Amino acid sequence: MTAATKTIPQQAEEFLSHPDFAEVQRVVRNAPPRYRNEMGKYSIHRASTCVSCGKCVEICQYGVHTKPEGYRQVIRPFDYKCIGPECEKSGRFCIANCPQHALSLDENPVFKTLGDCRWTPDLLASNWIMAETGRQPPKHLESQTGNSGGGFDRLRFVFPDKIPSGLRREDISTELLLNKRKNDSRPKIKIDVPWYGGGMSFGSTNIRAQLAKVRAAKAWNTFSCTGEGGYPERFIPYKDYMITQVATGLFGVREETIQRARIVEFKYAQGAKPGLGGHLLGDKNTPAVAAMREAVVGTSLFSPFPFHSVYSIEDHKKHLDWIAHVNRTALLSAKVSTPNDVEMVAVGSYCAGAHIVHMDGSYGGTGAAPNIAKKNIAMPIEYAISNVHQFLVAEGVRDEVTLIVSGGIRNPWDIAKAIAMGADGVVMGTAELVALGCIRCGCCESGRGCARGICTTDDELLQLLTVDWCTQRLINLHTAFRECLVDILYRLGIESVAALRGRTDVLMHLDYQNDKDRKQ
Amino acid sequence: MPAKFHIHTRLTPPRIRPEGKLGIVDWREDCSSCKNCVKKGCVYGLYRDEADALRDEIGYLDYIYQCKGCLTCVQNCTKNILTRVVNPEYERLGDAYYTPDIVLTTWFQAETGGVPVSGCGYGGPFSGEGFDSMWTDMSEIVRPTRDGIHGREYINTGVDIGRKLGRISFDNGKLRETPPPRLTSPLPLMFDNIEERWAHPPVVSALVNAATELGVFALVSPDRIAKLGTGATGQLVPLITGGGTGSGGQCEQAAMIMIGDSDGVVEAVAACKKENAGRIVAVRLSANKAAAQRVVWLAEQGIEVANVVFDKHGREHEPHQPRHMRDGLREIHGALVKAAIRDEITLVASGGIALPEHMAKAIICGADLVTVDIPLVLAMDCRLCGECERDEQCAVDLAGIDAAYAKSRVVNLMGSWHSQLLEMLGAMGIREARRLRGEVGRCMFFEDLERAAFGRIFGKRKDGK
CATH class of the missing domain: 3.20.20.70 (Aldolase class I)
Structure with missing residues (x-):
C-alpha cells in the first residue's frame, strides 16, 4: 500500500514515526462536503408520487439525482449541485421531464441567509464547489465578485477581442519568485502559484486544518505559515513548506524553529486587528497549547502590540538582522498592516533587508477581532497595493522586493486584480477555511470555539475534521484557482503572472470614467 | 497621580425577549423522530436550554436571539427538515441609519459591557456615507505606538x-x-x-x-x-x-x-x-x-x-x-x-x-x-x-x-x-x-x-x- 492510498493518521506520534505519511500528491480527487445537507442555491423537492423510474437520474448531467447500485429507489437529490432554471434550456431539465411531475424546484431559503456583502452566498458556494471538484465554479453562481460596492468588487478586466496567436494555456506560467534581491546570497525560492497560506496559530485553529494547509502547500510547491502559536512537531515533515512566524508574543519562537524554516515572517501587525495585537481566549488554551506556548493552561494569552523592541526602521533592521544571523539561508518577510504611511513602511522594510513585504489589509483576517477594528482601522488592501507599488517604482526598488498582499482576497479574480494593481502575489486565509466548510458565522470565539470544527481546540469538535479530507479539499481549491488564473491570463493574452504585475491597463473601474491613457 | 478611569460593568440580561437575527424553523410534520436528533448536538446547548426553560419556567430565554447561526443542525438533520431564516422582526428593528445590526450590537454591549468580537474578517460594505467613508490610522514601525486596551500604558479618555x-x-x-x-x-x-x-x-x-x-x-x-x-x-x-x-x-x-x-x-x-x-x-x-x-x-x-x-x-x-x-x-x-x-x-x-x-x-x-x-x-x-x-x-x-x-x-x-x-x-x-x-x-x-x-x-x- 502506498502512502497516497493510506488513511492519513490523526495522531502526532504516527506522523513522526512514518515519514512516508508526509507524502502528498498534486492530484484532484472528488472531495464531497462533510455535511449531510450541503447548501446550494436551489432546492429540489421530490414528492411522494415519485415512482423511482430513474428518468431524472438518466437526464441530469450535474449529479443531482442518483440511484446507487443496489438501491431500489432514487435517493434524496444532491440539490446543491443543481444549476436551477438555467437547466431548462438544455432540454435535460428534470422538473419538466419527470413523468410523474413529482419534482419541484425552489430557491433554497437557507442560501439567502448565508454570507455577507463581501462573501456573498454565491462566492461561498463557488468556493465549496471548487474545493469539491478542483474545477472552475459553474456559471449559475456569481463567482467573480461580491457585493461590497467598492474595491475588487468594482474592478473588472478588459479582455482584448483577440488572443495573440501562439499563446497556449499550458505554456502560461504562474510561478512566483520570492527572492528578487540582486546580489543576495540567499536561495532564489520559487513557488508554483502566486499565493501561499496565511498564518493561523496552533491554539486558534484545529491542528488537522493546519496540517492539511501545509500538506496542500507541499502538493502545490508553495507555503503555509505557523501563525504565532509555535511550531508543533507534526509540522516537521513539511518544514520546507512551512513559514515560521515571529510575532510580538514570541510564543514558541526558538532557535530550532527559526533554523528549520526557509522563510521567517515577522508579524508586526495584522489586518483584522491592526494596532491591537493578538488575543487567545483562555478556553482555547488547552494543556497542549499551553505547552507549545510555554504558558499557563486556561489563561488568556495576549500578543501585545507592537514589538516593544522596534520603534523605528533602524530597530526593524536589527530585528531582521537577528533572524538573518540565526538562520543563514532563510528569506525574511515583514508582515505589516496598511496605515496611512504604508508606502514608507514598505520601503523601510526593504531597506532593512526584508525579501518579502507582506501587507495585510483591514478587511481580512480569520481570527476573532473586535468589530470596531475590522471595520474602521487601517485602509482596505485595494488602496494600499496601488499606492505601495507606485511608490516602490518611484524609489527604484520595485524589482528587488516581493510584494505580497492579503486581507480580503477571496478568489482567483481577486488574485489577478491584486497582481494587476501591482502586487507580486497574495496570501490566502479565509478562502482556505471556507473550503473546509466555514460559513463565516463569525463565532470563532464563542463557547467551545468553532461549531464546525475548524477554529477550535475542543477535543470533541476537533474530530469533525480529518486530515486527508481537508488536504484534498485544499489541493482541489488550489487547482481550481490556478485553472481560473490561467484562464484569465490566456484571455488577456499575457504569458505569465510575473508579466501581469502592475498592468492596470487591463483593468477598469465601474465607478470611474476610465478615460485616462492607462498604458504603462 | 489621579486614579485611572475604569467603568465597572456587570452582566445585565434583557428583561424582555429581544429580537435576534437568525432563527431555525423546523417542519415537524416531516420529522421521523429519529433517536439522533441534531438538536441534542447543538454546540451551544440552545435546544437543551430551551427545553429546560419550557419545563422549569426559568427566566427569559429565546433561541432566536441566542442562535449563532452555525448551521450545524440544519446541515446534519436526517430528514433535512430544518431551515435557517432571517427573523423578519429583526429586519424591522431601527431605521435606515440605526440599522438592525446597530440595534443588536447596542443591546449586546448594554447586556455584557463587552466589546463585540467576531471572526472571519469584515463582512460589511466597502464604504458608505458620512463616518463610513473614514478609516482611522494605526501605527506600525515608523511611529511610536501604544498598548491599547490590554496594554500597560494608561490611555486617558478625559x-x-x-x-x-x-x-x-x-x-x-x-x-x-x-x-x-x-x-x-x-x-x-x-x-x-x-x-x-x-x-x-x-x-x-x-x-x-x-x-x-x-x-x-x-x-x-x-x-x-x-x-x-x-x-x-x-x-x-x-x-x-x-x-x-x-x-x-x-x-x-x-x-x-x-x-x-x-x-x-x-x-x-x-x-x-x-x-x-x-x-x-x-x-x-x-x-x-x-x-x-x-x-x-x-x-x-x-x-x-x-x-x-x-x-x-x-x-x-x-x-x-x-x-x-x-x-x-x-x-x-x-x-x-x-x-x-x-x-x-x-x-x-x-x-x-x-x-x-x-x-x-x-x-x-x-x-x-x-x-x-x-x-x-x-x-x-x-x-x-x-x-x-x-x-x-x-x-x-x-x-x-x-x-x-x-x-x-x-x-x-x-x-x-x-x-x-x-x-x-x-x-x-x-x-x-x-x-x-x-x-x-x-x-x-x-x-x-x-x-x-x-x-x-x-x-x-x-x-x-
Whole structure:
C-alpha cells in the first residue's frame, strides 16, 4: 500500500514515526462536503408520487439525482449541485421531464441567509464547489465578485477581442519568485502559484486544518505559515513548506524553529486587528497549547502590540538582522498592516533587508477581532497595493522586493486584480477555511470555539475534521484557482503572472470614467 | 497621580425577549423522530436550554436571539427538515441609519459591557456615507505606538470643557486674569436630552444616575430636573430654551448650563452668568451651512462652549444637500483654527452618534466631545419601532422600566464604548482623547484614498467625489 492510498493518521506520534505519511500528491480527487445537507442555491423537492423510474437520474448531467447500485429507489437529490432554471434550456431539465411531475424546484431559503456583502452566498458556494471538484465554479453562481460596492468588487478586466496567436494555456506560467534581491546570497525560492497560506496559530485553529494547509502547500510547491502559536512537531515533515512566524508574543519562537524554516515572517501587525495585537481566549488554551506556548493552561494569552523592541526602521533592521544571523539561508518577510504611511513602511522594510513585504489589509483576517477594528482601522488592501507599488517604482526598488498582499482576497479574480494593481502575489486565509466548510458565522470565539470544527481546540469538535479530507479539499481549491488564473491570463493574452504585475491597463473601474491613457 | 478611569460593568440580561437575527424553523410534520436528533448536538446547548426553560419556567430565554447561526443542525438533520431564516422582526428593528445590526450590537454591549468580537474578517460594505467613508490610522514601525486596551500604558479618555486662556500674564507674581471655569469629563461624551416621547421618569432617573456613576455630564431640561427631586446631582446640565436665563435657583447644583442660540444669545449668556456665577454657560445651535461662521463669532464673543446639533442621522438642518457631520465639523474646526481661537471654545457635536467609532471620528473631525441620545434608549431595550411617536403603546414598556436595571444597561454600554475608544486610540498611537481632536492625519478619507489609488489610473469618478 502506498502512502497516497493510506488513511492519513490523526495522531502526532504516527506522523513522526512514518515519514512516508508526509507524502502528498498534486492530484484532484472528488472531495464531497462533510455535511449531510450541503447548501446550494436551489432546492429540489421530490414528492411522494415519485415512482423511482430513474428518468431524472438518466437526464441530469450535474449529479443531482442518483440511484446507487443496489438501491431500489432514487435517493434524496444532491440539490446543491443543481444549476436551477438555467437547466431548462438544455432540454435535460428534470422538473419538466419527470413523468410523474413529482419534482419541484425552489430557491433554497437557507442560501439567502448565508454570507455577507463581501462573501456573498454565491462566492461561498463557488468556493465549496471548487474545493469539491478542483474545477472552475459553474456559471449559475456569481463567482467573480461580491457585493461590497467598492474595491475588487468594482474592478473588472478588459479582455482584448483577440488572443495573440501562439499563446497556449499550458505554456502560461504562474510561478512566483520570492527572492528578487540582486546580489543576495540567499536561495532564489520559487513557488508554483502566486499565493501561499496565511498564518493561523496552533491554539486558534484545529491542528488537522493546519496540517492539511501545509500538506496542500507541499502538493502545490508553495507555503503555509505557523501563525504565532509555535511550531508543533507534526509540522516537521513539511518544514520546507512551512513559514515560521515571529510575532510580538514570541510564543514558541526558538532557535530550532527559526533554523528549520526557509522563510521567517515577522508579524508586526495584522489586518483584522491592526494596532491591537493578538488575543487567545483562555478556553482555547488547552494543556497542549499551553505547552507549545510555554504558558499557563486556561489563561488568556495576549500578543501585545507592537514589538516593544522596534520603534523605528533602524530597530526593524536589527530585528531582521537577528533572524538573518540565526538562520543563514532563510528569506525574511515583514508582515505589516496598511496605515496611512504604508508606502514608507514598505520601503523601510526593504531597506532593512526584508525579501518579502507582506501587507495585510483591514478587511481580512480569520481570527476573532473586535468589530470596531475590522471595520474602521487601517485602509482596505485595494488602496494600499496601488499606492505601495507606485511608490516602490518611484524609489527604484520595485524589482528587488516581493510584494505580497492579503486581507480580503477571496478568489482567483481577486488574485489577478491584486497582481494587476501591482502586487507580486497574495496570501490566502479565509478562502482556505471556507473550503473546509466555514460559513463565516463569525463565532470563532464563542463557547467551545468553532461549531464546525475548524477554529477550535475542543477535543470533541476537533474530530469533525480529518486530515486527508481537508488536504484534498485544499489541493482541489488550489487547482481550481490556478485553472481560473490561467484562464484569465490566456484571455488577456499575457504569458505569465510575473508579466501581469502592475498592468492596470487591463483593468477598469465601474465607478470611474476610465478615460485616462492607462498604458504603462 | 489621579486614579485611572475604569467603568465597572456587570452582566445585565434583557428583561424582555429581544429580537435576534437568525432563527431555525423546523417542519415537524416531516420529522421521523429519529433517536439522533441534531438538536441534542447543538454546540451551544440552545435546544437543551430551551427545553429546560419550557419545563422549569426559568427566566427569559429565546433561541432566536441566542442562535449563532452555525448551521450545524440544519446541515446534519436526517430528514433535512430544518431551515435557517432571517427573523423578519429583526429586519424591522431601527431605521435606515440605526440599522438592525446597530440595534443588536447596542443591546449586546448594554447586556455584557463587552466589546463585540467576531471572526472571519469584515463582512460589511466597502464604504458608505458620512463616518463610513473614514478609516482611522494605526501605527506600525515608523511611529511610536501604544498598548491599547490590554496594554500597560494608561490611555486617558478625559476631555476638558470650557474656555482656555490663550496666554497667561502675571502682575507681581500673581495671575492678572482669573482662569475661566473648566470642567473635565472622563469620557469625550455627554448624555443628551432625550426626546420627550422617551423621557419617562425612570428613564431620566436612570440616565442621571448613570451619568453620576460615570462622571459624565447629562443635558436635562429644567422641568425634568424638577421632577427628579432629590436625585439631582452636579453632573446635570440644565438645557434652557425659549429665552430663559437659568434664574430662580433652577441651576443651583449645575456646574454647567446650556442655553439655546438666539439673536440675543450673548446678552442671555451674560445674564445667565450673572445669575449663576462661576458656571460654564454653553450655547446650543443648529448645524447648518452658516454654523462655522456662527461658532467663530460666538467664540469671539467669549462663549465658552458651543453645542452644534445635527439631525438624528448626523446631517445638517438644510433643505438642500445637507452635509454630514463629518464635513460640517471639519469646516467649523478649520474656521476656528484659522481664526486662531480654537482653544477658546469647546465644540460639542450632537446628532447621529450611534456607535463608538462615530465618537472617535467626530473628534478627529474637530469636535472636543459629542453627545449621545438614541443609543442610551436602545440600551434600555427600545427597538425604535416608532409606536410611541404615534401615541401607541410602547412595545417594551419604557415607562415601566426599573431605573436600576436601566442604569446598569447604560453603564455597560458606556463601558463598552470606553473600551472600544481605547482600542482605536491605542491603534492610532494616541494616549489622550484630547490629542485626537482635529487629528485628520490619523485618519484616511474615502475620497483621498480613491484619488490616490484609483484616480491616477482610471480618471475621474462618475459621481464627482
